[in-house]
Amino acid sequence: MANPYRGRQLALATQHAKERAIAPAFEMHLGLRLVVPAGLDTDSLGTFTGERPRPAPMHETARRKARMGMSAAGLPLGVASEGSFGPHPSVPFLAAGHEVMIFIDAERELEVIEEQISPETNFAAIDVTADADIDGFLRRIGFPAHAVILRADTGLVKAITSRSQLDDALQAATGPTRLEADMRAHLNPTRLGEIGRLADKLARRIATPCPACEAPGFGVVRAERGLPCAECGTPTDLVNTLIAGCLRCGHESRLPRPDGQVSATASHCPECNP
Ligand SMILES: [Zn+2]
Ligand SMILES: [Zn+2]
Structure with a gap:
């Protein structure tokens, strides 16, 4: 059987410009064209920054996200990805990113999932104290190409991408203050690269037919x-x-x-x- 997907459209649910990382692999290996429906609230499925806890484990969240995109675009084909970050499961003191990507073909009732755990991440945080090495932290996470988040009693300031924005936010912050790498894909080129690698793995697998x-x-x-x-x-x-x-x-x-x-x-x- 020839590739059944060539020339067809694939819905991607994302608010974070993941199409930049995902589209090339699906185009190259499968001839699928990505469609990103406008106005989706994927944050309703949970956020990294904890304003809204994730209601379901990663696979289920990715599945719901893909379904959300498919119904918004009116397409039987969908893709979505989901990430989480924390200590590496087998290497203490090393951070790791865990990415899950799902492809759904509702016509064939097919669901293909790939995932990867990789130390290739800038996931990190620092408490803003008198002797904290803020500049060292910013260098380590690749600021300003990678955005930073400030967390304080005054609230959360996300998507900080310049030193003057950061200084203003630090000035306004009260109480214990913490800086964190912003892990959203459009503000984190390292993560976007990892999503691209996973998209390649998933698209190659979808392009592999069962020998039977x-x-x-x-x-x-x-x-x-x-x-x-x-x-x-x-x-x-x-x-x-x-x-x-x-x-x-x-x-x-x-x-x-x-x-x-x-x-x-x-x-x-x-x-x-x-
Ligand atoms: Zn032995
Ligand atoms: Zn088979």
Whole structure:
């Protein structure tokens, strides 16, 4: 089957100019043209800055966002992404961004999701105290190309992109004051780049047909642990095999690790290194 999406339109729900990062991948790999419906309130699904808590986990929020865009644009195809930021799950003291992107094809009742956790983020904050190194913080987060948010008793000032705006906001602030990197995509080129990488991964996957039934979106669905110890062959906790699957017919195939590693060092072995 040829690519079923060439020349069709895809709704993207975003208030934060994510089309700059998402459109090229979907155009290149699938021939889809992005449509961004005007006037959507995706913030009603929750915000980073906590004025409105997110009511649902990331996957569900992304799904609702995509559906919102599809119904606003009157299209059966939709895409949306959702991010969250915090400490890296496996590397202490390192920040990480977690991005989820969903593609929905309502005609085929198909939903393809890709996600990535990456240390490539400027997520950071600093308390404004007498000895705080504000300039160092601003340099670290890439200000003013990356915007900053000020949080104080006087409220929240978002999207600060110049030193004079920041000085005014600091002047007006009372009580404990904190500066944070603004993580919204249109004010954060680092995040926009990560969204672009994820869009590429998702579009490539949608462009991959199932070898059995030709449904779009054939790709890795889970990983099996048990990479054998190099010394004694005992299965370890490391990933041994990736399983690629079809979202429609359930066909699966087994793939070796992408890094080519076929055994684990004894330090990972429950027998050699209990
Ligand atoms: Zn299939
Ligand atoms: Zn061993």
